[in-house]
Structure formats: structure tokens, C-alpha cells
Amino acid sequence: MFDLILRGATLPDGRANMDIGIRGERIAALQPALDGDAAKEIDVSGRLVTPPFVDAHFHMDSTLSYGLPRVNRSGTLLEGIALWGELKPHLTQEAVVERALAYCDWAVARGLLAIRSHVDVCDPRLLAVEALLEVKKRVAPYLDLQLVAFPQDGVLRSPGARDLLLRALDLGVDVVGGIPHFERTMAEGAASVRLLCEIAAERGLLVDMHCDESDDPLSRHVETLAYEAQRLGLQGRVTGSHLTSMHSMDNYYVSKLIPLMAEAQLGVVANPLINITLQGRHDTYPKRRGMTRVPELMAAGLTVAFGHDCVMDPWYPLGSGDMLEVAHMGLHVAQMTGQDAMKASFDAVTVNAARLLHLEGYGLEAGCRADLVVLQAGDPVEAIRTRATRLFVLRRGRIVSRCEPAAARLDLPGRPASVDFLFRRDHAG
Ligand code: FE2
Numbered sequence: 001m002f003d004l005i006l007r008g009a010t011l012p013d014g015r016a017n018m019d020i021g022i023r024g025e026r027i028a029a030l031q032p033a034l035d036g037d038a039a040k041e042i043d044v045s046g047r048l049v050t051p052p053f054v055d056a057h058f059h060m061d062s063t064l065s066y067g068l069p070r071v072n073r074s075g076t077l078l079e080g081i082a083l084w085g086e087l088k089p090h091l092t093q094e095a096v097v098e099r100a101l102a103y104c105d106w107a108v109a110r111g112l113l114a115i116r117s118h119v120d121v122c123d124p125r126l127l128a129v130e131a132l133l134e135v136k137k138r139v140a141p142y143l144d145l146q147l148v149a150f151p152q153d154g155v156l157r158s159p160g161a162r163d164l165l166l167r168a169l170d171l172g173v174d175v176v177g178g179i180p181h182f183e184r185t186m187a188e189g190a191a192s193v194r195l196l197c198e199i200a201a202e203r204g205l206l207v208d209m210h211c212d213e214s215d216d217p218l219s220r221h222v223e224t225l226a227y228e229a230q231r232l233g234l235q236g237r238v239t240g241s242h243l244t245s246m247h248s249m250d251n252y253y254v255s256k257l258i259p260l261m262a263e264a265q266l267g268v269v270a271n272p273l274i275n276i277t278l279q280g281r282h283d284t285y286p287k288r289r290g291m292t293r294v295p296e297l298m299a300a301g302l303t304v305a306f307g308h309d310c311v312m313d314p315w316y317p318l319g320s321g322d323m324l325e326v327a328h329m330g331l332h333v334a335q336m337t338g339q340d341a342m343k344a345s346f347d348a349v350t351v352n353a354a355r356l357l358h359l360e361g362y363g364l365e366a367g368c369r370a371d372l373v374v375l376q377a378g379d380p381v382e383a384i385r386t387r388a389t390r391l392f393v394l395r396r397g398r399i400v401s402r403c404e405p406a407a408a409r410l411d412l413p414g415r416p417a418s419v420d421f422l423f424r425r426d427h428a429g
Helices: 077-090 093-109 127-139 161-171 186-203 221-231 251-263 272-278 294-299 323-333 339-348 351-357 380-386
Strands: 002-009 018-023 026-031 038-043 048-050 053-058 112-120 144-150 206-211 238-242 267-270 303-306 372-375 390-395 398-402
Touching (some): 002 372, 053 238, 053 323, 093 112, 093 127, 093 390, 112 127, 127 144, 251 294, 294 303, 303 339
Parallel strands (some): 002 038, 112 144, 238 267
Antiparallel strands (some): 018 026, 372 390
16 A cells, blocks of 8 residues: 555656556655556656755855846856855845745755755854754745755854854854865865865765855865875765856866875765856956866766856846756757767666755655656656656655646647647557
8 A cells, every 4th residue: 555656757767667666755666567556546658757856056045036136247256255245244134044945945846855054154143054953844844955064155264163163063064165266376276175075974964065166277276175185084975066167177187186186085066057157257268167177076986966066146137947048058058969878868867866965765766755757747757858847846755746737728720729848649648
């Protein structure tokens, strides 16, 4: 006896006509033609059923603040950081909580049920930290929010930042962050990486740093990050976010760097929407794309995820919590248009991101948590192509969001009455 059975699912790996039996909060069985009764059954024939989307890199303390106190006129990273500095003293805990909760509603509706958010700790009040810890508690029934202590103004460069970061960790922030390329010198950047990795090792925490978010090919803090991960026994527990300088690095140097990163089992997060808009700003033409070397890093066996990074904040005026939009941009920027590469882009916003977050019970197997998304698409590529409607979103076996299939009503003589942009008719409707 099951609480719910989803009948006829297509899985991301291509298996079709699978029945998913859910008991309590977990997947109890996953097989074709599942025998047994259920309190409720849903026919999902031909629909793609996937574990939820996971955003490996976000800033929830600034989200939905677009236009406060003014918009970013140049659109650059540095004006964004300056603008955030202007906004910070005027933040209230209530407003941060309210905006974050509103964003989490969007996320759930998009089937995005786990988010790693950096939270700025360079504020003596730690107001955003307290606000997001409160949000984390409130959304826990429907969304996993993992917080990174992020010293936006530099852990060494900003007075008191080290103590504030430690206080944030004491308060319950999960992951150690950093921003070595924003420290005053290369040497201080390297020292910050060492310090922050040591803090993580002492406390048994994961690391996720903004690293080399720059077009400077000589910004090589990722090398230090890989070295420290290995020296401190943090293999598989350290992530480098952005790594945009790798786009501009000398190929010979990269041929040494990527194996070092693989040895340290570094996680990698590219943020395609943000990288393509913020990098290359000092270029005239040709303009660099600025995204890190995603296909090459994947080929070397590293876990690479795509993050959203920003939605309607000082750095980015667009977005709606749709990780399919992120995957869509990522595969374009990286020219990953082969079938396997497109599927890998889907993995970058699902399983790869879940691995970087060390999410427990994530996946599509008996025993995994019954966190699932039913999409109006037949496979991952179609989901990306159409930014497919999330028909059902399940959290711990319970439907937390639903949507009618998208279809336009046509009024054309001699043509079908509706169009839904699906390619193969066997999973249309
Ligand atoms: Fe970021």
C-alpha cells in the first residue's frame, strides 16, 4: 500500500513507463507496472519526472531588491557591489525576510527545492544573517536553504570581517565563503583562502568561495583553493564559484590547473546568466564571454553545477527562479549543443548541484526523499528547450505546487486548435 503512485513516468536517464510508489516522505518503489494500491494515483504517462532543481549559488539577502535605492546604471559588477554597500545600512530584517520568502515561493513553483545562498557577513549587525537564518527555519518544510558566510568586502580587507564571519558560523550558517580576488593583493587573496579553509577544516564545514570572478588571466586563486583543499583533507568538500578568470587564462597553464583541481575534487559552479552579463566589461570587441571552462572541467571528472546567482538585485535585473533558464543560457555560452552536452546541462541544475550541497536523500531511487518534479516535457533536452511547465512539484511526498499544461489556443483555418511546442506527439497533451 502506497500513499501515492505516479504512473508511467519518463526518467532523466531515458527509462520510460516507470511507476513511482511513495510511502510517507520517501520513494518506496520505482519500477515498471508497479503492483499495489495507493490512496491516490496520478497518470504522468510520457512526462519527465525528475528530482527537484537545485541552485548551487544564489544571493538571497539581496534578491528582489532591484531599484533600491537606485538601479545599477553601468550594469557592472563593481557598481553592483557599490550599490549593495549603499543599500546595506538601510536594510531591515523584516524586508529581507519578506523578499526572501517571496523568492522561495517562486522557487517552489519552479520546482527549485534546494538553494545554496551566500549571505553577506560584512555588517556589524549581521542583519542579513539573522534574517536568512529565520527564513531557513520557516521554509524548511518545503525548501532546503543552505547558507554560506560570505565576506563580500574581503575577509582580510574589511575591518572586523573575520570575527563577523566566525560569529555568523556560530549562529548556524552552514558553509564558509570567501572572495580572494577582492582582497588587496594576490598575496592577501591567497592568505584569505588559507585562513578560510583552515576555519572550515577546524569546524568540519564545507567551503564555497567566490573565486577569481574576474577577466584577469593572472587571477589564480583557484590554484591555492585546490592546494588548500588537498593539504587540509577537504577533498570533495570545497567549491570554487564563478572561476571566470579561467576563461581568459593561458591554455598551457590551464592544462596543469585542471588536473590539480580534479585531484582536490574541487566542486565548480558557473553562473551563466551573470557571467555573460558582467564579464568582458573592459573589452571592446571581441568581447569575452567570461564563463569558466565548463565542458573541459566536466570532461576531467569534476562536478560542475550552474547557479542562478542573482534575481532582480543590484547585479542582475531579470530572472524568476527558473533553473531551466539557467541551463539554457549555460549550454549556449559553453556551446554545449550535442545531445550528451545538453543532458549534462540538465544535470548541472539537478544532480551535480545536489552533490555539491551534500544533500541527503536526493535522487530517483527507492529510499530517496520523495522530492519530485513532473514536467510538461518528454526528456531533459525538451525541458530546457521549452522551459517546461512544472505540472506537479512534490516535497516529501506531498504536492506543494501544480500548474495546468501550457498550450496556446490557435484560431487558424484547417490547423489544430492548440499548440504546445512539444516535438514528439506521443508525449503531447
Ligand atoms: Fe555570487
